[in-house]
Amino acid sequence: MNSSATDNPTIGDLGEFGLIDRVRAQVGQNRHILLGPGDDAAHVSTNDGTFVVSSDLLLEGRHFRRDWSSPHDIGRKAAACNLSDISAMGGVATALTVGFGAPADLPVAWALEMVRGFEDECAHVGAHIVGGDVTESDKIIIAVTAMGDAARPVRRSGALPGDYVAYSGELGLAGAGFATLSRGFRSPKAAVEAHRVPRPPYAAGPQAAGVGATSMTDVSDGLLADLGHIADASGVAIDLDSHTFVVPEPVATVGEALGRNAMDFVLTGGDDYALVATFSSETTVPAGWTRIGQVADGSGVTVDGAAYEGASGHQHFR
Amino acid sequence: MNSSATDNPTIGDLGEFGLIDRVRAQVGQNRHILLGPGDDAAHVSTNDGTFVVSSDLLLEGRHFRRDWSSPHDIGRKAAACNLSDISAMGGVATALTVGFGAPADLPVAWALEMVRGFEDECAHVGAHIVGGDVTESDKIIIAVTAMGDAARPVRRSGALPGDYVAYSGELGLAGAGFATLSRGFRSPKAAVEAHRVPRPPYAAGPQAAGVGATSMTDVSDGLLADLGHIADASGVAIDLDSHTFVVPEPVATVGEALGRNAMDFVLTGGDDYALVATFSSETTVPAGWTRIGQVADGSGVTVDGAAYEGASGHQHFR
Known part of the structure; x- marks a missing residue:
């Protein structure tokens, strides 16, 4: 796990905090994000004092395959399924957290491409990654939570006969x-x-x-x-x-x-x-x-x- | 995986939605939670139009062991490490989402005990689970996101010489x-x-x-x-x-x-x-x-x- 760093370092080479530093450099900013990644928690504002939130847990081999999809595609899709939940409430996502589990021998470039996929998909609605967690894992795990603003959240429970x-x-x-x-x-x-x-x-x-x-x-x-x-x-x-x-x-x-x-x-x-x-x-x-x-x-x-x-x-x- | 349901059903017996129904029945309510689990997203209010948020990803064998800790203890600890991040910002947690990966042969009782542990720990600050995701996984995965209210978030970056x-x-x-x-x-x-x-x-x-x-x-x-x-x-x-x-x-x-x-x-x-x-x-x-x-x-x-x-x-x- 402690192989020396190279031009194509693995996550094990960089370590948790090294990886987080590189991710932070890749993450953007919007007016809702008062404090982004790097502290105990992020600080996010809302327009009206409420927010909507949704989470998904995506596992390699079950929700995505590295031989079928690029890391950029996997990041985009992981973002999309969460941003979509916020949209399905009638809201606009403002912030995401990403929990990331990965093998130590995963190239850092893979993780950063995935983050770029996240940010590119988030650009459709103006959201950004505001925090997360990184841990070692046999297979890749992506745990996403999206938060957003919804003036009038639309629930699943309001359909009426005649609609x-x-x-x-x-x-x-x-x-x-x-x-x-x-x-x-x-x-x-x-x-x-x-x-x-x-x-x-x-x-x-x-x-x-x-x-x-x-x-x-x-x-x-x-x-x-x-x-x-x-x-x-x-x-x-x-x-x-x-x-x-x-x-x-x-x-x-x-x-x-x-x-x-x-x-x-x-x-x-x-x-x-x-x-x-x-x-x-x-x-x-x-x-x-x-x-x-x-x-x-x-x-x-x-x-x-x-x-x-x-x-x-x-x-x-x- | 489709063994018939018994007095001690597994998660595979119950299926995703059956498990979620049982979890929902166990989850409480506070004045911030306008809409809890069961829709595309939860809806949560804040006191001042901002919220703080933090995520953790906890893996069986790495962050907890089923032979060392009860499911109730594991739920309490998974909640604690996230609620603590909100506290470390000077905030009070109001809502959690939980992504849960588990083998199909895990007894439902194990999952519900874990949820009870979450809720019992959350009771210290008045927070509740407002949503999440469930998926099949070889080992147990617990992805937690905590959100809360902080009037004046305290960052890591404000220490001054003389303090x-x-x-x-x-x-x-x-x-x-x-x-x-x-x-x-x-x-x-x-x-x-x-x-x-x-x-x-x-x-x-x-x-x-x-x-x-x-x-x-x-x-x-x-x-x-x-x-x-x-x-x-x-x-x-x-x-x-x-x-x-x-x-x-x-x-x-x-x-x-x-x-x-x-x-x-x-x-x-x-x-x-x-x-x-x-x-x-x-x-x-x-x-x-x-x-x-x-x-x-x-x-x-x-x-x-x-x-x-x-x-x-x-x-x-x-």
Whole structure:
């Protein structure tokens, strides 16, 4: 572990504090960050005296693979899934903390590329890393907490019968990309790229909150699974109209190549971090949102009035 | 992994959402928590429009051992090291997020005992768990982020020549306990217990901030190492007077039994989460604080005017 430092030092060469120093040099600043990394805690301001916060724990081999994704991509995706949660509350993320576990022989350059990926993804919303922790670990562990400002947080529990359902962002692309990579293929590129680095529609969250969305969540486990969380939390039924979906071209291609129904990816594929929300019937469908279904009395999520007979969304431990 | 549920179900039996439901039922509420676990993000209020935040990543086998500590103790300690960081800023923690990785065959009861440990430790300051994430992992991973209110955050960088150094809490007990357990012994109990569950002097943080502490940190890596962070950040030298320390009885006992200098544990033992701070010479030593040294021009930390010839503090990757 104590190999001498070289032009391409490992984390073990640099040590905990050496690594933290290099990370600090790479991290930016916004008006909310009163004190960034390097002290016992960071100090962050809010606009209205409240903040929203969300955490994710990402593990090598389970949530990402070093042979499939670059460190920059892994950083971007780890940031994206947390920033997306803040957006799904109708908020804008301002600050992140990152807990990082890594083997001592990991090149420092890998960690710094990952941090650059974090900062590049955070640039979409103006957030920065404000703190974290570093420890030695057999495999890479990335624990992210995102904090942000939300004037009117939109919960999962507010959907009402009569509301319509709409989404913004991409559906099925990342799932099709995962299926592609799992079979050892590297194209279609759009799908593979979407698995490596999702493109959440961050601005659509505050936009939906601004026009009074009654409930909202991001699609991380799959559209049906995540709408199931809204249906459960709101005590309502949701029915989707399959004819309203436009299957993205790369998703159709993957479906054909792998002999799978492309709608499976759209309805059950995770990791695209689209936003899905419900709106009162009096609310005009916001620009960039697509209406896909209806809220009614009852429970559960159906497609064209019936349970969907396809693969179900991802759930850990199952 | 899909063994049938029993009276003692595993995490694999319950699944991600089943486990989260049981955790939610165990988590309390305070006036700052506008929305707790179960949505995309939690919603937390602050008193003055700012908050402080700190993260730690704790790994089984590295930061805790299931054969040394109960799940309740592990939860308490994981909470303590984060709550202590907030206290070391002069703040009071209000909310925690917990990322939890665990093998599918871990009994649910273990996880819930750990959560109870978290909540019991949080009760010292009135904080609660407001969110988190659960994922499958070979070994247990606990990623904690604590957020809190601090009217006047006290940084590590404010120590000035002429200030005095004081600490509050315990020094050396946890380190002596670790040495004891490492040799296969289980007593003295006070030391072993201190390693399992530290007792940070949470209230001493806001107290020190209130009387104008110029710098402060908590002792997680060892007194000399953590004072080194203050000396570095403040650009000053710190000298400690060894005669001002009272070596706790169990620490003296362990030193004698293991043939080690008891002052090693006091000066370099980590994990007690004492607070150490600097105060202007005009400030009366606050109740519960012990004066142990002096700030001067220069750099580095010395004891009785000389470099300390003992074991150094813990650093990851070294």
